[in-house]
Amino acid sequence: MKHINQILTWKQSFGLLPIHLLPTDGYKNSYIMLNGGYGNFCLATQLLNKDTYNYYSFAWSSNTKNFVVINDSNVIIYNWKKEKPEKIQKKQVEDNFEKFYKYLVKDSYKSQDDIVPFIIDIFKQFRNLTQEKTSAIEALNLLFVLLVTIKEDINSIDFKKWGLTNIKIPKNFDCYVDKLKNGFLNIKPDLDLIIRHSSGLLFQEAQKEVLFFDRQMNLWGGFSNKIKSEKKMYSSIHYTPSFLARTIVENAIKELNPNTKNLKIFDPACGSSEFLVEVLKQLKENGYSGHIQIIGWDSSQTAINTSEFLLNYEKRMNWKEKLTYNLALVEDSLKESWADDYDLILMNPPFVSWEQMDKKSRDSVKEVLDKNVKGKPNQASAFFYKAIQSLKEDGIIGCVIPSSFFSLDAYQKLRNEIYDLISINLIGKLGNFVFEDALTDASLIVGCKPKKNIIPFVIWTKNEKGIAQNALRELRKMYYSQSFKVVDKDYSIYKPISFPIAKENWKPISFSENELLKNIERFVYEGNLLRVIDVFNVHQGIRTGNNKAFKFSKAEYIGLPENEKFFFRPVIDNESIKNCKILEKSYVWYPYSEDGLLIKTEDKLTKSVPYFLKNKLAHFRDELINRSRKDKSNWWLLSEHRAWLRKIEPRLVSTEFGNSHSFAVDKRGIFAVERGNAWLPKKTFIRIDYYYFYLAIFSSTFFDKLLSVYSKQLAGGHWYDLGKKYTKDIPIPDVNLSNVRNSLAYSQLVEIGKELSKGNFNIRTISDKILLKSFYHAI
Structure with a gap:
């Protein structure tokens, strides 16, 4: 019982x-x-x-x-x-x-009558009143005052006590006060509970940019609540959901020395202080009685004002003199001088890509990372590295971070540097459905100083909506029950035998994938399997520089004069391979032969393809001239034509993104790979059967398991990046070895590959048995 x-x-x-x-x-x-x-x-x-x-x-x-x-x-x-x-x-x-x-x-579903949408409805009216598009400072101040009126009379509020300044109360404010105090169906609001348990969701609304205002008055003399705010699905600023902040804080403070009398806590991108308020709640819950010093920075004035209101409340109501805090509005936290004695750093840094940064931001990122990163790093990686350097000797970090940090080669040196500085206690890949307002692939990491030889708990989640929340609840349940792993079809939590799990890679994988990896890497070590990079050069397809000018449908191709069709090739892209069969859906301009460029002058262009020039290409002349490395002398050429593509020969090809359904053999070598990849053998394949051998392997359901371990999964299901960067380490048999070619498995897989090319896709299921018996040894 x-x-x-x-x-x-x-x-x-x-x-x-x-x-x-x-x-x-x-x-x-x-x-x-x-x-x-x-x-x-x-x-x-x-x-x-x-x-x-x-x-x-x-x-x-x-x-x-x-x-x-x-x-x-x-x-x-x-x-x-x-x-x-x-x-x-x-x-x-x-x-x-x-x-x-x-x-x-x-019975706990969300509704428009909940406290958060109820108050946000009023806040939207304040936005229409103040007409603030990007920074709702005045509207937010009115919201603070409105909340305070739950406890105090509007005419006698001590604004200083509540941390509020420069407040101008508008006419008809009483109607909003009455609306809030009356609540919903005579259910009255409780200020303490709102601030303690509802403020995170409530104040995120203040950060949204308004695209449209409605200045009409309503029946009660207030403003309309109709505004159109922007939800930036690909923004770099992502508001930390409470469940994620809660888990990171839980796992971070577990590492604190309970006898510590003074805690110095820092969030360099604090937003509305989701982390800072959460850590205060959990420390209070755990009975911490020492002194806490909090430092929070942000580039948003509304974020700082919100943090001031919430931390002022925490200090006055719960911590008194045991809490001090300092909040600062900064242009860029990376440019500021960080102390080096923080006990705890909690943060969700901005996920700003290199392309989104201005020159000043790029310079500050480069200064922080120095020579530890090659390529174009995300701003979050610089925050993470600087935070680790700013911890005291027994300090702890809890951080949200882009999942790309765990796997991209560009961060390999930085990962190695960080791994020498901290012990990682918890690491987890949560997927693309963590942030309400973004599709960013998010992960978490909790670590501490000094460096110890420990193995972290690893969290892997299937990249589907709602699963990250379930996994983090199971993590907590695992701790409570003092068990050591959780294995579910949608998520895994476990300690691997070693970390990093894969070579030079921090990517979390499922428990079953980890078991597969352990076995398969043994075969590579013993020389029974090679990696893709040892067998193939995986090449990215052409880049036209303007698909509207150079690429068109099969129907348009058929309409070309016969003598002009010579300069076009059918295309391999993400739509042209289905179940290992190539579909001729579109064509691309390709004025090249094995000897090189066929049309070297504009006069030759006019004579060779007059119909194509007049009816299509000429309309894009100015755009094409303005491309990088192109001008009036060569505007009709592709941006990147890929010299290897000029030779007409058999090729193994794939789409750019896909799975085991996405490979095919171009037997004649006539297709131009565009949004896809060409898998060119490092040693010449003397027989076309070699291509069919690998087609059978890459089209097996077992190969999907290999992709899930080694490649990058994309949002929306079992889709992976099939480019060189993410497939290079996949172990495969080497067809150049005589013992492989002379095996029964080889001849069987060749025949399967040929059948696949004819459209008999169902035969691929036979490949798994052959692969596991002959090359992967019943993994």
Whole structure:
């Protein structure tokens, strides 16, 4: 039987993080149970002697639906969306605990009546009032004042006490005060609970850029709540979701020395202080009684103002003289001087690509990274490296970071440098569905000084929506139950035998992939398998410089004069290979032969392709002249024609992105690889059968497993980058070895490859048995 009055039961059963509703004696047995992004609820393990509307208010103000109260004989669910509380016998809940929890989660859906959208609705009216497009400083100040009116009269607010300055109260502000105080269906808001449990989501809205305002007044004399704000799916600034900040903080403070009397905590890109408020909550929950010094920087004034309001509240209500904080508005944190004695650095640094940075930002990134990175680093990598250098000798870092940092060759030297400086305790790849407002592939890392020979826990998640939250809840559940791994089809949490798992690569992989990797690398070490890079040169396809000018459909190609068709080739791109068969869908201009360029002058161009020139190419002349390395003397040429493509010979080809369905043999060698790759043998293949041999291997379902281990997975399912960078280390048999060519497996795979080229795709399933028996030895 489950002892549901014990908070440990809820923690171990569901991986929930309990945080006291309020850090006061009167709420000693009352918690908000946090489960990782959705389905949170309030729980009291003893009666609070409150009426129904008090419970409704607590749940609503905490941005949850349910307040669960346990007494001696019953469990009562107060759901503010329902008219009456629901009473269930305690024994029935204990006997059906999993079912009860699923019922709570199912009943915890988001709605427009929740506290966050309710208040944001008012805030949008403030935005229409102040007309601030990018930085809602005035509107945000009005929101702070509005929240304060829950506790204090509008006419006697001590603005200094609340950390507020330069406040101008507009006319008709009373109508907003009344709306908030009246709440929803007579459910009143509670300021302490709003700030403690709902502020993160609430204040992210203030950072959005408004594209459209509506200045019309509503019936009550206030402004419209209709604004159009921008959701930047590919922005470099991503607001840290609470569930992610919560997990990073949990795992970071586990490494703190509990006897430390003074903590110095830093966030160099603090935003609205999601990390800083979270760490204060969890330290308070863990009973920390020492002094805390917080430093937070950001380039946004609204972020700093929000942080000031929240940290001022934390200090005044919960920490008093034990908390000091210093917030600073900075242009670029990397240009600032960082101290070197931080106990704890928590951050979600800006994920700004090299291409998005201005010259000043690039210079500061280069200065921080020095010679540890080649190529075009992301700004986040410089933040991470500088943070590690700024930790004291036993300092801890918890960080959100782009997943590319774990795998790109450009960061290899930097990874090695960092690995010599810190011990990594936890590392996880969470995928493209972590941030509400972006499709960035995000990961997390928690580490500490000094460097020790420890192996981190690794988190791998399938790249699908909602799975990261489930995995982080399972991580917490694993800790509570003192187990050592979690293996699920959607996520894995485990300690590998060694780290990094793959050579010079920090990429987290699933538990099953890790088992596969261990076995397969043994075969490489023993010389039974080579890597792709030892057998093939994987070449990127042509770059036209302007697809509208040079590339067109098959129908357009058919419409060309017969004598002009000679200068065009059918295309290999992401749409032209399906189930190992090449489809002629489009054509591209390719005025080259094995001897080189065929059309060297504009006069020759006019004589050779007059129809194509007049009806298509000439329309793009100015655009084509302005390309890099092109001018009036060669404007009709492709930007990158790839010299290897001029030779007409058999080729193994693939799309640019794909999987085992995405390879084919171009038997005649007539296709121009564009958005794809050509797999050219390093040693000449003396027989075309060699190509069919590798087509059978690359088209096997087993090869998808190899791609999942070695390549980069893309958002939206089992799709991978098939370029050289991500396929070079995949182990494959070497057809140049006589013992491989003379084997029965070789002849069988050749025949399978030929059948695949004819369109008999179902035969590929036979390849797995042959591969595992003959080359990968029943892995």
